[in-house]
Amino acid sequence: MASVQYREIDGRSGAYRALLGALGALVLAGLGAAWSMEHQGHHITGMTNRIVWGTPHVFAVFLIVAASGALNVASVASVFGRELYQPLARLSGLLALTLLAGGLAVLVLDLGRPDRLIVAMTHYNFKSIFAWNIFLYTGFFAVVALYLWTMFERRMNRHTKPAGLVAFLWRLVLTTGTGSIFGFLVAREPYASALLAPLFIVMSFSFGLAVFVLVLMAACKWTGRALGDVVLNRLRNLLGVFVATVLYFVAVHHLTNLYIARQHDVERFFLWEGGIYTALFWLGQVLIGGIVPLALLFGTSSRRALAAAAACVILGGLAQVYVLIIGGQAYPQLMFPEKEVASSFFDGVVAAYAPSLPEVALGVGGVALALALTVVALKVLPFLPKSLADGDVGSAAA
Amino acid sequence: MNPDRRQFLGWGAAAAAGAAAVTTLAPGFRLIELAQARSPQEAASALQRWGLLIDITKCADCDACVTACHEENGVASLGRPETDAQWIRKVNLRDQRTGYAQTLPLMCQHCEHPPCVDVCPTGASFKRDDGIVLVDKHTCIGCRYCVMACPYGARSFVHEAVSGQKADVPRGKGTVESCTLCVHRVDRGESPACVEACNKDGGKAMLFGDLNDASAEIHGRLKSEPSSQIRADLALNTGVRYQGL
Numbered sequence: 001m002a003s004v005q006y007r008e009i010d011g012r013s014g015a016y017r018a019l020l021g022a023l024g025a026l027v028l029a030g031l032g033a034a035w036s037m038e039h040q041g042h043h044i045t046g047m048t049n050r051i052v053w054g055t056p057h058v059f060a061v062f063l064i065v066a067a068s069g070a071l072n073v074a075s076v077a078s079v080f081g082r083e084l085y086q087p088l089a090r091l092s093g094l095l096a097l098t099l100l101a102g103g104l105a106v107l108v109l110d111l112g113r114p115d116r117l118i119v120a121m122t123h124y125n126f127k128s129i130f131a132w133n134i135f136l137y138t139g140f141f142a143v144v145a146l147y148l149w150t151m152f153e154r155r156m157n158r159h160t161k162p163a164g165l166v167a168f169l170w171r172l173v174l175t176t177g178t179g180s181i182f183g184f185l186v187a188r189e190p191y192a193s194a195l196l197a198p199l200f201i202v203m204s205f206s207f208g209l210a211v212f213v214l215v216l217m218a219a220c221k222w223t224g225r226a227l228g229d230v231v232l233n234r235l236r237n238l239l240g241v242f243v244a245t246v247l248y249f250v251a252v253h254h255l256t257n258l259y260i261a262r263q264h265d266v267e268r269f270f271l272w273e274g275g276i277y278t279a280l281f282w283l284g285q286v287l288i289g290g291i292v293p294l295a296l297l298f299g300t301s302s303r304r305a306l307a308a309a310a311a312c313v314i315l316g317g318l319a320q321v322y323v324l325i326i327g328g329q330a331y332p333q334l335m336f337p338e339k340e341v342a343s344s345f346f347d348g349v350v351a352a353y354a355p356s357l358p359e360v361a362l363g364v365g366g367v368a369l370a371l372a373l374t375v376v377a378l379k380v381l382p383f384l385p386k387s388l389a390d391g392d393v394g395s396a397a398a
Numbered sequence: 399m400n401p402d403r404r405q406f407l408g409w410g411a412a413a414a415a416g417a418a419a420v421t422t423l424a425p426g427f428r429l430i431e432l433a434q435a436r437s438p439q440e441a442a443s444a445l446q447r448w449g450l451l452i453d454i455t456k457c458a459d460c461d462a463c464v465t466a467c468h469e470e471n472g473v474a475s476l477g478r479p480e481t482d483a484q485w486i487r488k489v490n491l492r493d494q495r496t497g498y499a500q501t502l503p504l505m506c507q508h509c510e511h512p513p514c515v516d517v518c519p520t521g522a523s524f525k526r527d528d529g530i531v532l533v534d535k536h537t538c539i540g541c542r543y544c545v546m547a548c549p550y551g552a553r554s555f556v557h558e559a560v561s562g563q564k565a566d567v568p569r570g571k572g573t574v575e576s577c578t579l580c581v582h583r584v585d586r587g588e589s590p591a592c593v594e595a596c597n598k599d600g601g602k603a604m605l606f607g608d609l610n611d612a613s614a615e616i617h618g619r620l621k622s623e624p625s626s627q628i629r630a631d632l633a634l635n636t637g638v639r640y641q642g643l
Contacts, residue, residue, distance in 0.1 A: 036573070041559060041571045042481070044476060047557075049482075049550070049551075049555060050480070052546065052555055053546065080503060081432075091504060111572070112538075113572040114539075116539045116540075119537050122521070123537050124519070128518055128543070129522075130518075130519035130543050181543075185513075187549030187632065305495065333551055335550065335551075336489075336628070339491040339492060342490045343489040344487050345487045345489075347487075347489055
């Protein structure tokens with residue numbers, strides 16, 4: 001595949017500027033939200049002492065998980081030697097970087113003291129998975145940047161495979177770290193499971209590929225580049241397998257809990273009587289994020305169906321992370337078994353939470369930042385192949 | 399050793415012996431009482447393990463402990479119960495089957511193996527050698543992971559600017575805080591404010607002391623009477639123990 005030709009996008013059209021302008025406006029809105037949260041305190045948000053991680057964390061975790069998954073296409077090419085994916089590897093690496101940047105920006109700006117970021121960089125408690133994640137995230141930037149360099153620099157091409165392997169292993173560890181943020185929380189019944197680490201890894205495969213597919217289709221369409229069915233059908237099948245795997249892990253998680261008597265109340269909450277969380281689980285996570293995409297991916301072969309499936313995976317993924325993070329906190333902590341509990345701290349009841357405008361603005365701002373960085377990078381460096389037409393990639397696919 | 403130095407040491411030894419003879423008239427009876435509090439320079443010691451024993455059969459339907467704590471530590475309500483900081487709260491229990499009702503104060507349990515300390519990325523959550531779990535207000539970045547990890551809902555995030563702070567109790571918007579076991583009072587040799595208030599105005603349900611000190615009342619009662627920990631299944635070895643739960 002040495003013959004693949006890459007070309008920067010033109011980026012001088014009115015539509016390009018309008019897109020960048022719109023994303024920039026959303027980034028500014030996000031920064032404004034962060035500024036007012038920092039100045040006035042988190043009481044202006046929907047977050048409380050019971051729901052301390054709100055909508056910003058939903059977006060941040062989604063973006064970080066998707067970032068590691070977006071790298072998958074490159075890994076399939078470099079590590080597993082599938083040449084069909086080779087022309088897509090640069091965009092894959094780029095999205096991994098930009099999505100992570102967007103997610104981390106949200107995470108940091110939601111801190112109670114974002115001005116103390118330097119403290120987080122200089123004081124470490126190595127028993128904390130959070131502290132490890134600081135290294136895993138920053139290291140990911142370095143590893144993927146190096147990986148991209150081996151792809152861009154012809155003299156470095158022979159190092160692409162080992163660099164890709166390191167990046168692949170790094171991203172597995174990174175997503176394990178992200179899942180373990182919740183998996184290690186022994187005191188909360190909805191979390192505290194080693195299953196969360198592999199669940200997050202398959203979620204990342206699915207969410208990251210969905211974002212990749214949409215960005216690839218949009219970029220090719222808007223810049224008039226050919227995008228053949230061979231590539232798209234491969235991605236279609238891959239996405240289908242990932243979506244099914246996520247559903248499998250979710251099913252195993254809940255089935256295990258249903259078997260354990262002390263987890264019955266948790267399951268009753270999430271699956272049956274948890275109000276908004278139950279609705280988001282069945283309608284958002286399972287139906288829109290799982291069953292509908294599977295039907296679209298395997299039931300039809302149109303491009304529109306693939307794009308719709310990817311969009312559904314993203315919406316369902318956001319619902320899944322929302323149910324996990326917010327629902328997991330809303331469910332009351334078990335301190336006194338067999339007792340009805342009441343207090344001024346709202347012990348024993350499902351905590352109320354409604355996303356506030358600043359939280360949503362900050363979260364959406366992170367998504368906009370990731371996309372804006374992508375849009376700029378595509379103009380500055382040749383990430384996209386000139387053509388992904390069947391004839392240009394067909395030989396590799398055979 | 400030169401003669402001058404030897405002579406000086408000799409005088410020093412004589413002076414020390416004299417001082418001991420003057421201040422200790424008989425065993426246990428001193429002319430000058432020894433200071434009980436630690437000096438500010440002296441580090442907390444692992445020889446001690448401060449803790450509470452709360453007999454909830456005596457816990458009255460009052461909130462003297464809550465009022466005293468929040469007054470002592472300058473924790474004021476802003477009328478927003480969902481975001482107001484609560485260092486201690488009264489929890490009302492009712493048995494689901496029998497309807498048996500109880501009430502108890504709940505605060506940081508000052509665990510030997512505190513999950514909040516484990517998860518804190520910067521080490522701002524820490525445990526003193528004497529078992530008191532605290533937050534370093536200078537290194538807390540406000541990530542709230544400790545709030546997620548605490549099994550007792552004992553921690554509060556400061557959601558807005560605070561005023562009327564006490565000199566001994568630093569607080570700050572955007573950081574996490576919880577019961578300090580009134581560490582500033584303990585270091586002066588006093589009891590936590592909640593314990594003092596409970597014994598003065600409440601049901602005399604709370605006892606403070608050194609769990610390691612064989613002569614302390616709390617040690618004796620824990621040795622001779624049944625007690626329990628909340629969420630004992632987590633094996634955190636809490637410094638706060640309950641009776642009658």
